[in-house]
Amino acid sequence: MAVFSYAANGADDTTDRxxxxxxxxxxxxxxxxxxxxxxxxxxxxxxVAVIMNEFGEAGLDHDLIESVEDEIVLMQSGCLCCSIRxxxxxxxxSLxxxxxxxxxxxxxIIIETTGLANPSxxxxxxxxxxxxxxxxxxxxxxxxxxxxxxPATLDAQFEAVSQVAMADLILLSKTDLVTPTAADAFENRLSGLNPTAQIERPIDGRFKLEKLWGRSGLRKNIEPKDVIAWTTPDSPPELAPLNNLSSISKPKLSPLVMSxxxxxxSSASIVLDAPLKDVAFDLWLDTLIALRGPDILRVKGIVFLEGVETPFVFHGVQHIFDPPVSMKNWNGGDHRSRIVVIARDLNRPELQRSLDMLRAHQPEIATKEEVFPNHD
Structure with missing residues (x-):
């Protein structure tokens, strides 16, 4: 059974309400x-409506609070907060x-999780x-x-590692409290856990808050270059040939920061030049989810299917998938599918065999793949 279905022709509704x-x-x-x-x-x-587990943990700036009514905290900015009841x-x-x-x-809406929460x-x-x-x-x-x-938190708490591995955007805070060398080494470690996430250092007011929004690749009318960035480590700004992923396959980490x-x-990426048969893609995805669904932190990508002119963007967490989004504004001759898997306790040979299912349906010269775990 396919995880999701596709539609070559659908209502061209470009407004997502x-x-x-x-x-x-x-x-x-x-x-x-x-x-x-x-x-x-x-x-x-x-x-903005903010949902959090407890107001007491949030430490909201009370100078921003205008009034409290029916479990809703109204901010002077017009934003509001509520706790999960x-x-x-x-x-x-209810909101x-x-x-x-x-x-x-x-x-x-912003949902703030507790520190130990698994976002899945x-x-x-x-x-x-x-x-x-x-x-x-x-x-x-x-x-x-x-x-x-x-670094110590990642060593001690696997939930923190999962939070990093699943992120679209990682904000590395308090870099002013460590040496530049330590900050760079830790950022490299984070990149090893999640090669496709953008990492920012929001200190001294140099981080623009508008970067918080629109991080998912599943947006109608998203620019092709932004989808490529969402699915490709070190993505180029234009629809040019992809950078060689081998350059980031093994982050140069000191043994002192390994855990x-x-x-x-583990993470894996595959680029396929030729469009896929929909049955081949569904079989690969169904098999991967059936065998190791609970261990799949995220799987995402852009996929071209035979007989469909424009690609689909897809995304899943474990065995649950967003409806695929057809990129009707895709243009040019780039028809390469790009797929990224970030998984827990899924060893390298298993990922390799999974990707081989897709590679088997491609001409030998048309496939480029790279498994980029953060360990040898």
Whole structure:
């Protein structure tokens, strides 16, 4: 059974009216609250609804608070906050209902997780709940990592490693508290865990908050170069031939920063020049998910199928997948599929055999692949 279906011709609706949802995660003390307070006082995102587990943990800047009513904290900026009372689905549904009836105003939602949270259930909730799938869309997963305490945290807590491996954007905080050499080494370690995530160092006001938004590649009318960047390490800015992935296959890390937790994360990328048969792609994806679904942190990519002029962008967490998005604005002669798998406890030979299923359907000269684990 295929994980999802495709449509060569569909309604050309280029307007996505669903509410964008950003998940903000990171371990305790990494700086999520500082980032959240900044986001609530900044205008690039419009009015924001923030969902968190407890107000007490959030440490919201009380100078920004205007009033409190019915478990809703209204900010002077017009943004609002609420805590999860029961399940996440019910909390979001309640906010959306009040937005629709005009009692609340907001343009996007930020979900701040607790420090120990695995973000997978949140991403899956947005997809498996029919009402949320209709009214919201995932806009990006942002992970804040502390440069001073982060290495020890990754060594001690596998949840922190998962937060890094699943991120669309990694914010490396507190780099002013460590030497440039240590910051660079830690950033290299983060790149080894998640080669396709953009890493920023938001210190001294040099980070533009608008970079927080639009991190997912599953957006209607997204530019082709942005989708390529979402799926390709060191992606070039234009639709030029891809950089050789072997240059980042093994980050140059000191043995002092390696951890057994890092070794559990593997990533693999494959580039296919010729369009795939839809049955071949579905068989590969079904087999991968059936055998190791719980260990798949993320799988994403751009895929060209035989008989379909434009590519599809797809994304999944474990066995749950977003509906694929047809890139109707794709142009030019680039018809290469690009697929990235980030997995836990999935050893190199298993990833290799999985990718061989796809390679078997391609001319030998048309395939380039690279497994880039963070260990030998």
């Amino acid at each position: 669903r509410i964008p949802v950003t998940v903000l995660t990171g371990f305790l003390g990494a700086g999520k609250t500082t980032l959240l307070n900044a986001a609530l006082s900044e205008i690039s995102a419009g009015k 029961g399940d996440l689905s019910g909390t979001i549904a 959306v209902e009040r937005r629709d009836d005009g009692s609340l105003r907001f343009e996007r 259930p949140i991403l899956q909730t947005l997809l498996v709940d029919p009402e949320l799938a209709r009214t919201t869309r995932m806009d990006g997963l942002i992970t804040v990592v502390d440069a001073a305490n982060g 057994p937790h890092d070794v559990r994360i």
